[in-house]
Amino acid sequence: MRQYIINLDPKKMPDAWYNIGPDMPEPMAPVLHPGTKQPVQASDLAPIFAMGLIEQEMSPDRFISIPGEVMDKYLLWRPTPMRRAYRLEEALDTPAKIYYKNESVSPSGSHKINTSVAQAYYNKIEGVRELSTETGAGQWGTALSIACSMFDMKCVVYMVRVSFQQKPYRRSLIESFGASVLASPSDTTDIGRKFLAEDPDTTGSLGIAISEAVEVAAKSGGSVKYTLGSVLNHVCMHQTIIGEEAKLQLASVGEYPDIVIGCCGGGSNFAGIAFPFVCDRIKDGRKVECIAAEPAACPTLTQGPFAYDFGDTGMYTPLMKQYTLGHNFMPPGIHAGGLRYHGVAATVAHLQHLGLIRSVALKQNPCFESSLLFAKCEGIIPAPESGHAIRAAVDEALKCRESGEVKTILFNLSGHGNFDMTAYDAYLRGDLQDLEFDEEAMRRGLSCLPKVD
Numbered sequence: 001m002r003q004y005i006i007n008l009d010p011k012k013m014p015d016a017w018y019n020i021g022p023d024m025p026e027p028m029a030p031v032l033h034p035g036t037k038q039p040v041q042a043s044d045l046a047p048i049f050a051m052g053l054i055e056q057e058m059s060p061d062r063f064i065s066i067p068g069e070v071m072d073k074y075l076l077w078r079p080t081p082m083r084r085a086y087r088l089e090e091a092l093d094t095p096a097k098i099y100y101k102n103e104s105v106s107p108s109g110s111h112k113i114n115t116s117v118a119q120a121y122y123n124k125i126e127g128v129r130e131l132s133t134e135t136g137a138g139q140w141g142t143a144l145s146i147a148c149s150m151f152d153m154k155c156v157v158y159m160v161r162v163s164f165q166q167k168p169y170r171r172s173l174i175e176s177f178g179a180s181v182l183a184s185p186s187d188t189t190d191i192g193r194k195f196l197a198e199d200p201d202t203t204g205s206l207g208i209a210i211s212e213a214v215e216v217a218a219k220s221g222g223s224v225k226y227t228l229g230s231v232l233n234h235v236c237m238h239q240t241i242i243g244e245e246a247k248l249q250l251a252s253v254g255e256y257p258d259i260v261i262g263c264c265g266g267g268s269n270f271a272g273i274a275f276p277f278v279c280d281r282i283k284d285g286r287k288v289e290c291i292a293a294e295p296a297a298c299p300t301l302t303q304g305p306f307a308y309d310f311g312d313t314g315m316y317t318p319l320m321k322q323y324t325l326g327h328n329f330m331p332p333g334i335h336a337g338g339l340r341y342h343g344v345a346a347t348v349a350h351l352q353h354l355g356l357i358r359s360v361a362l363k364q365n366p367c368f369e370s371s372l373l374f375a376k377c378e379g380i381i382p383a384p385e386s387g388h389a390i391r392a393a394v395d396e397a398l399k400c401r402e403s404g405e406v407k408t409i410l411f412n413l414s415g416h417g418n419f420d421m422t423a424y425d426a427y428l429r430g431d432l433q434d435l436e437f438d439e440e441a442m443r444r445g446l447s448c449l450p451k452v453d
């Protein structure tokens with residue numbers, strides 16, 4: 001009998017997050033203060049982030065214990081199942097073995113809640129009562145609103161305007177957990193009003209929504225703290241529970257992946273599935289290939305230069321060395337809203353710079369095509385973001401069909417697409433455009449990169 005589902009005994013669930021920083025073969029470039037251009041200190045970040053999270057951001061420790069209260073929340077949906085996609089393998093007629101980790105079973109429907117509960121917890125124990133944040137597709141806003149309701153905290157979410165319009169039920173879902181949601185840019189912040197004045201019809205971007213949420217925290221006098229759904233070291237680290245579990249699950253069936261794939265917006269999802277395997281590559285020389293799958297309409301890792309840039313459009317955040325399309329690059333309104341980000345996590349960028357991971361850029365129509373094949377085989381409608389990982393996995397499996405190699409492929413199904421049916425509807429009607437990457441917009445974006453010696 002085939003074993004489709006590979007579960008992990010909750011008693012064997014890893015109880016620490018993996019911090020890749022100390023294992024980097026070459027040190028990462030420092031994060032710089034946007035004004036002085038000197039390395040940031042914890043005190044620079046204290047006005048907007050909880051101190052417990054700032055300590056994790058700068059931690060020299062390879063593993064950080066998961067607090068009991070966070071473990072208790074994780075146990076509501078973790079360990080997540082791993083599945084062998086036998087039916088997809090057959091549909092592709094490939095000798096490759098395809099496994100996927102299913103993060104869509106979480107209460108919020110995606111991986112994002114792995115960090116939202118941790119971030120809400122560290123803020124709560126420091127006495128913070130309200131959190132502000134941005135959201136692209138709405139997945140992060142959902143995850144943070146659920147975490148805030150678990151810890152009895154208030155929450156305000158700036159939702160990128162194009163997603164606010166494309167995904168009304170995602171907005172209702174966030175509100176159902178008690179958070180307030182505003183279309184970004186909004187008229188509630190200085191930076192929002194500035195962008196609205198420049199272009200009243202703007203689709204918005206993650207970069208602008210981040211600026212609004214940061215401004216709310218910075219001007220609150222400490223009563224509101226900001227939380228980010230991706231990019232930062234501590235956020236990527238909270239997601240490593242995915243890859244750590246995956247390793248144990250694969251080992252339980254005598255497997256180790258040749259290829260590990262995650263879709264990549266700000267980078268935390270990719271980090272979550274891949275970093276525990278990148279660790280094996282760095283420390284034990286394992287030949288595991290980790291692939292970040294990004295949208296061709298916002299090809300940060302595949303086309304952007306490796307340079308210092310802001311994390312937001314309003315230039316409030318510290319400067320991080322990353323691959324970037326420029327902090328004011330406005331990505332086209334593709335349906336994978338969570339992948340519309342101009343930059344990427346510094347850890348992911350550093351690993352690509354060192355040649356320890358690689359990236360691919362994919363157009364949205366082929367991603368939806370593979371997502372529907374996956375749905376027919378596996379019975380799950382994937383989030384459009386996850387569809388990028390599926391497409392990359394399908395492409396690797398098809399290469400195996402050509403070469404006859406029996407590779408083991410692992411990807412992360414970062415979320416379900418049950419609130420993304422407008423996108424599937426457009427695809428099924430043939431109305432979905434493969435929005436071209438705007439090189440002129442990137443040139444404009446790159447001309448504004450901050451000067452750093």
Ligand SMILES: Cc1ncc(COP(=O)(O)O)c(C=O)c1O
Pocket residue numbers: 110111136137138139140229230231263264265266267268269270337338339383385386414415416
């Ligand atoms: C379902 C899903 N997968 C992946 C991503 C991308 O995540 P990250 O920013 O961590 O790369 C998002 C972002 O919103 C998402 O909603």
